[in-house]
Amino acid sequence: MNxxxxxxxxxxxxEEEPIGCGTFGEVYTxxxxxxxxxxxxxxxxxxxxxxxxxxxxxxxxxxxxxHILKLYCLSIDDNRRLIExxxxxxxxxxxxxxxxxxxxxxxxxxxxxxxxxxLHCAKGLKFLHDQNIIHRDINTRKLLLFNKYQTLKISxxxxxxxxxxxxxxxxxxxxYMAPKIMEGMQYTKKCDFFSYGIMLWEVxxxxxxxxxxxEHHSFAICRKVLQGLRPNINDVIDIQNSDEIKILITKCWxxxxxxxxxxxxxxxxxxxxxxxxxxxxxxxxxxxxxxxxCTFI
Ligand SMILES: Nc1ncnc2c1ncn2[C@@H]1O[C@H](COP(=O)(O)OP(=O)(O)OP(=O)(O)O)[C@@H](O)[C@H]1O
Numbered sequence: 001m002n003x004x005x006x007x008x009x010x011x012x013x014x015e016e017e018p019i020g021c022g023t024f025g026e027v028y029t030x031x032x033x034x035x036x037x038x039x040x041x042x043x044x045x046x047x048x049x050x051x052x053x054x055x056x057x058x059x060x061x062x063x064x065x066x067h068i069l070k071l072y073c074l075s076i077d078d079n080r081r082l083i084e085x086x087x088x089x090x091x092x093x094x095x096x097x098x099x100x101x102x103x104x105x106x107x108x109x110x111x112x113x114x115x116x117x118x119l120h121c122a123k124g125l126k127f128l129h130d131q132n133i134i135h136r137d138i139n140t141r142k143l144l145l146f147n148k149y150q151t152l153k154i155s156x157x158x159x160x161x162x163x164x165x166x167x168x169x170x171x172x173x174x175x176y177m178a179p180k181i182m183e184g185m186q187y188t189k190k191c192d193f194f195s196y197g198i199m200l201w202e203v204x205x206x207x208x209x210x211x212x213x214x215e216h217h218s219f220a221i222c223r224k225v226l227q228g229l230r231p232n233i234n235d236v237i238d239i240q241n242s243d244e245i246k247i248l249i250t251k252c253w254x255x256x257x258x259x260x261x262x263x264x265x266x267x268x269x270x271x272x273x274x275x276x277x278x279x280x281x282x283x284x285x286x287x288x289x290x291x292x293x294c295t296f297i
Contacts, residue, residue, distance in 0.1 A: 009077075012085075014043050020093075024048070024158060029088055041072065042089070046082040054158040055084065061133065061162075067124030069144055069153045087153075089144030094152065097145055098203055106149055111239050112274075113149060114203045119270035120152035125196060126263035128154070129189045132162055136187055137172040138195045140202060161187070174218040175209040179255050182222045190257035196266065197252025198231065204245060205235035228255060244269060 011033040018026035025046040032041050046052075055074055064070075070087040077083045091097065094117060097106055106113050121143055128135060135142075136159040144153050159172060172181065178194035181187060198209050209231050210221055230253050233246050248269055251261050 012041075012043075022157075025082075030085075032085070040088045040090075042086050044084040044086065045077070046084070048082075052082055054160070055082070057162075058156050058160055061131065063128070063131065063133070063156070065124060065127040066151075067120045067153050068127065069155045071156065089146055089153065091145035091147075091149045093141045094143035094145060094199075094203070095140040097149060098140060098206055099208065101206075103149070110206075111237070115270060115274040116150070117143070117145075117152045118200050118203055119267070119274045121154065121199065122196065122263060122266045122270050124152075124154040125192055126267055128160075129192070129263050133160060134162075134187055134189055135160055135192050135195075137176075138192055138199070139173045139176045140199055143199075174221050177222075177225070178257070179226050180257060182226060188257065189263075190260050193252050193257075193260040193263070193266075197249050197260075200245070200252065201231045201233070201236065201249050204237060204239075204242075204249070205231070206237065207231070207235050239273075245273065 012030050014028050014030040016028075018028050019042070020027040022044075025044050028043045028045070030041050030043045032039050052074075059071065059074060069089070072085040072087070075083045075085070097103055097117075098114075101107060121138075125135065125138065135154065135156070137157055138154065142155045142157060144155050145151065146153065172191075172195075174182075176195040176198045178191040181191050202209055210216065210224070212232070213220065213224065230250075233250060236242060236246055236249065239245070248261065248266065251259060252266070254260055
């Protein structure tokens with residue numbers, strides 16, 4: 001792990017107002033004057049040392065992937081608080097991009113964006129699973145956006161563990177949590193697939209999971225999910241051949257973990273759709289231009 005030298009702190013200026021607040025601490029933007037020039041980074045200030053062991057495990061794994069958020073280093077500040085320096089996501093989290101309908105760049109090409117985001121998420125998760133790592137709390141607030149909303153990366157929280165670890169303590173966010181985990185069973189990779197299914201529904205419907213439940217507290221959601229209730233699949237927006245996406249969602253959130261698809265399958269389906277939409281749109285634009293030119297001739 002790269003440790004930050006004590007005198008390096010003078011090169012880092014942290015903003016006063018946090019940009020986000022999580023379970024374990026607050027996140028700020030900061031300017032880091034490095035030898036290669038200044039760069040904007042994100043800094044997380046933890047409230048306690050509780051996080052340090054799991055964070056050190058994550059760092060020791062040295063995970064590098066296009067769809068995993070880059071972590072630079074961990075340190076202790078002058079007030080003896082655990083500090084983490086990481087890549088700054090200039091477009092915020094996916095939850096806001098999906099539910100805040102004021103982002104025009106996203107609204108104008110929503111289908112293309114949504115399929116691309118969920119492809120990136122599947123690729124990132126597949127990478128983690130290939131290393132035998134389980135995220136355990138993947139949700140749309142943990143998916144961060146870059147590059148004019150065109151790149152998505154998974155943020156690694158304290159919940160991330162290697163599969164060999166015994167994990168029966170319940171962690172995670174209830175609306176995205178697999179029923180077996182609610183029952184206190186051991187976490188396996190399959191719990192991330194369940195969360196993926198809920199997120200895919202959320203992104204493809206632009207609705208919040210269980211938005212239509214009268215009682216929206218954790219216990220009510222747990223009870224309903226254990227009884228087999230899932231978000232309404234018909235909320236998924238109609239795109240060309242969206243039936244395959246709907247089948248994928250229902251397979252991912254199946255109560256039986258064995259019936260959930262593999263991440264290879266998920267990546268293959270999402271790749272097919274993203275390619276279709278990306279290229280379909282380009283072909284459509286070229287055709288529109290040809291038609292315009294022809295009408296002028
Ligand atoms: N690297 C980053 N770049 C930009 N914004 C970030 C970054 N990390 C976090 N944020 C913002 O801050 C919010 C809170 O992040 P944080 O990681 O603390 O949340 P969390 O999901 O509760 O994590 P944890 O459960 O590990 O504490 C995120 O939803 C996001 O909007």
